[in-house]
Amino acid sequence: MTVKEAKAILEKNVSCAEDSLIDSLHECELFSKKRFWEFYDCVITLAQDALKSGRDFETARKITLVYQRILKEMIWHFDKRDLSKLRKFPNKRYNGYIERLDNAVDAYFRGVFVDETLYELQRPKS
Numbered sequence: 001m002t003v004k005e006a007k008a009i010l011e012k013n014v015s016c017a018e019d020s021l022i023d024s025l026h027e028c029e030l031f032s033k034k035r036f037w038e039f040y041d042c043v044i045t046l047a048q049d050a051l052k053s054g055r056d057f058e059t060a061r062k063i064t065l066v067y068q069r070i071l072k073e074m075i076w077h078f079d080k081r082d083l084s085k086l087r088k089f090p091n092k093r094y095n096g097y098i099e100r101l102d103n104a105v106d107a108y109f110r111g112v113f114v115d116e117t118l119y120e121l122q123r124p125k126s
Contacts, residue, residue, distance in 0.1 A: 006045035009038055010059070013066040022066060025073040031089040036097060037123055039066065040104050047107035060108065067105050074098070096121030 001009075012020040016027065021035035043063055050056070076082045077089055090097065100121060103114045116122075 001041050001045045003045060003049045006042040009042040010062050013039060014062045022069055029084055029086055031086045040100055043104040043108055050108055051111050063105060063108055067101060093121060
């Protein structure tokens with residue numbers, strides 16, 4: 001993924017545009033693994049670019065905004081008082097997705113990348 005593509009994916013998620021992870025979670029009430037991995041790769045790409053070019057305040061703000069929204073959607077899924085329930089949500093493995101997001105965001109802010117082979121949650125084979 002190029003930096004330009006990563007920034008476009010980030011923008012789609014910030015604005016809750018169609019075919020974004022946030023759109024899938026919030027508007028469609030669906031956990032899309034495809035959109036999850038797309039956003040994850042977007043953040044990793046931007047983190048790698050930040051090592052070379054430096055961190056950008058606006059990019060950091062947008063990553064944080066989307067990250068918080070994803071976590072809130074997951075929390076609301078488990079809230080018995082909330083009417084929103086995500087279809088195809090990985091109830092038994094959701095912590096693996098959170099771990100991935102945590103480390104991707106951490107990579108952007110601190111420049112520390114975790115070896116992909118060390119994760120319990122592995123990306124699906126294409």
